[in-house]
Amino acid sequence: MKRIKITDEVKGTFKNNWNFCVGTERMGIALQKEYLDTLEFVRKAINFKYIRGHGLLHDDTAIYREYEIGGEIKPFYNFTYIDRIFDSFLERGLKPFVELGFMPSKLASGDQTVFYWKGNVTPPKDYDKWKGLIQALVNHFIDRYGIEEVLQWPFEVWNEPNLDIFWKDADKAEYFKLYRVTAFAIKEIHKGLQVGGPAICGGADHWIEDFLRFCHKETVPVDFVSRHLYSSKQPKLQTHELVYQDLAEPEDMLKELKAVRELINASPFPGLPFHITEYNTSYTPLNPVHDTCLNAAYLARIISEAGDIVDSFSYWTFSDVFEELDVPRAQFHGGFGLVALNNIPKPTYHMFSFFEKMGRYILYRDESMLVTRKSDQTVTITAWNPEMTKGEDFSKDISIELVLQDGEYFIKRNTVNEQYGNPWHAWIQMGRPRFPVKKAVETLREIARPRVDYDKLSCTGNKLLLELTLSKNEVTFLEISRIKEESETYYRLDDSMIPGY
Incomplete structure (x- = not known):
């Protein structure tokens, strides 16, 4: 790692x-x-x-x-x-x-x-x-x-x-x-x-x-x-x-x-x-x-x-x-x-x-990652894992320790890889239609969207830890923004009252 x-x-x-x-x-x-x-x-x-x-x-x-x-x-x-x-x-x-x-x-x-x-x-x-x-x-x-x-x-x-x-x-x-x-x-x-x-x-x-x-x-x-x-x-x-x-x-x-x-x-x-x-x-x-x-x-x-x-x-x-x-x-x-x-x-x-979507100020850069900060203190990361060798097992694990102010942070991640945001691969699975019908075009547009994941992480001792796995030929983007908690402004907030929640 x-x-x-x-x-x-x-x-x-x-x-x-x-x-x-x-x-x-x-x-x-x-x-x-x-x-x-x-x-x-x-x-x-x-x-x-x-x-x-x-x-x-x-x-x-x-x-x-x-x-x-x-x-x-x-x-x-x-x-x-x-x-x-x-x-x-x-x-x-x-x-x-x-x-x-x-x-x-x-x-x-x-x-x-x-x-x-x-x-x-x-x-x-x-x-x-x-x-x-x-x-x-x-x-x-x-x-x-x-x-x-x-x-x-x-x-x-x-x-x-x-x-x-x-x-x-x-x-x-x-x-x-x-x-x-x-x-x-x-x-x-x-x-x-x-x-x-x-x-x-x-x-x-x-x-x-x-x-x-x-x-x-x-x-x-x-x-x-x-x-x-x-x-x-x-x-x-x-x-x-x-x-x-x-x-x-x-x-x-x-x-x-x-x-x-x-x-x-x-x-x-x-x-x-x-x-x-x-x-x-x-x-x-x-x-x-x-x-x-x-x-x-x-x-x-x-x-x-x-x-x-x-x-x-x-x-x-x-x-x-x-x-x-x-x-x-x-x-x-x-x-x-x-x-x-x-x-x-x-x-x-x-x-x-x-x-x-990247910020202006570089915090870190190497051959497979760029980390920046925006003027509003949001941290952004773009990381990539190109691999021209044939085969499947080329994932890369990365552990990132960020120095941030203590508090709660919202993490949003957009991902494009062989499975997500890859309409070319879906088109192959469709049988490579030369001139796809409208329904197939709509399907390809839907498949072309990146995967979106999100999470909430705590930063303590000025350290926030991110664990990433990049699959073969993946490009991923993360946006890390501090949460301004407003839950207490709601009168008698009780999510346990929601059926199934």
């Missing part, structure tokens, strides 16, 4: 960098009702501040068009859809973390595309027209939402240009040209607008070094560095519907973040803000691990610690309303989302909601 003694000494501050931003499928899909319903559901439980996704300039948002007028081809900028989309974000308390991409077909220099929805990944054929598009877009945002609002929006140039599937030939020099033109176009409008990149995937951090050297040498504006982070290894088995991968250990993700932070601090721009604009376990939306309790327990440590290293890290994504590799073919299909189709929350959603 693991034994922990937790005093009332504050060890640090739990930073809310973990809920700064969340990822989304392309902008155009934000016009769907289920997407917006899920966004509303997630936003009520988890206080994400920003939202980031692909496809802002893709043809389905219709921002960039060209028409022949008087024998001359001229751009036309259409903001009908993007206004509707950004309005829906802001109405729900979310600001855009603006990813500038992909290339409108009329402006593209080639026909290479990515994803089911065919995002064009080639450079602009006319950089003057690209500059005009960027400035028209940013000026429109300012006109519609005001400069004070738009000054809060980071503008990220492109997505993973180090991969040839996202940027033709992974041409670094061409990306630097795109970045230069874009950064200056934005800064010409207002020098306070934030612009950054290079939004690379992991394993190519030399791009960040070269990018920052380029910006310094060429005096190109850069306000933040962005990067992505996934921990899955190469596929063990891959079909047209599912991908199976092993995962590195969670601490490997933290080591990667520390290495990049050190790289930035050693660059000509030490201390530059560092944003992880995508992260998850697997990088494919066909990996069933995303639907599991392991995904939640695995990432809990990242949420607990990564905020001390990066300025933000954005979970990819909030919803399984997502079409990169075609329209989803089943209720559970390995999608990235915190919430599955039909608005069914996954275990990782609940893990996020647990951290949302």
Whole structure:
């Protein structure tokens, strides 16, 4: 049994960098009702501040068009859809973390595309027209939402240009040209607008070094560095519907973040803000691990610690309303989302909601637990027990001694594990219905709720003892609040008079 003694000494501050931003499928899909319903559901439980996704300039948002007028081809900028989309974000308390991409077909220099929805990944054929598009877009945002609002929006140039599937030939020099033109176009409008990149995937951090050297040498504006982070290894088995991968250990993700932070601090721009604009376990939306309790327990440590290293890290994504590799073919299909189709929350959603309830002041933290105190003196604990080994017998016993004022305390515990709050497992037991009927959907939503336990414990000698058992891949949340006893205010209170009590 693991034994922990937790005093009332504050060890640090739990930073809310973990809920700064969340990822989304392309902008155009934000016009769907289920997407917006899920966004509303997630936003009520988890206080994400920003939202980031692909496809802002893709043809389905219709921002960039060209028409022949008087024998001359001229751009036309259409903001009908993007206004509707950004309005829906802001109405729900979310600001855009603006990813500038992909290339409108009329402006593209080639026909290479990515994803089911065919995002064009080639450079602009006319950089003057690209500059005009960027400035028209940013000026429109300012006109519609005001400069004070738009000054809060980071503008990220492109997505993973180090991969040839996202940027033709992974041409670094061409990306630097795109970045230069874009950064200056934005800064010409207002020098306070934030612009950054290079939004690379992991394993190519030399791009960040070269990018920052380029910006310094060429005096190109850069306000933040962005990067992505996934921990899955190469596929063990891959079909047209599912991908199976092993995962590195969670601490490997933290080591990667520390290495990049050190790289930035050693660059000509030490201390530059560092944003992880995508992260998850697997990088494919066909990996069933995303639907599991392991995904939640695995990432809990990242949420607990990564905020001390990066300025933000954005979970990819909030919803399984997502079409990169075609329209989803089943209720559970390995999608990235915190919430599955039909608005069914996954275990990782609940893990996020647990951290949302944590306090600001850290009393204790290790690789499997975070203990905090709120300003009202309530103590909160989130603990997790990830286990990637096959088998059942991986429970963990923990004895926690808390230093508190003497008195009575109410303990509430929410639990997600293989048995509770695990709709994916229930769906398997149902026979894996691809398109479940309404009754089955309601059952899955009911099963998706965490288990709730409660107790009343006494603290004597300033010591309150908690005994916890965490099952395999469990994430649990405890709230410990002092009881203000009011039983004596009731006239002639006698519970023994209640039949059967």
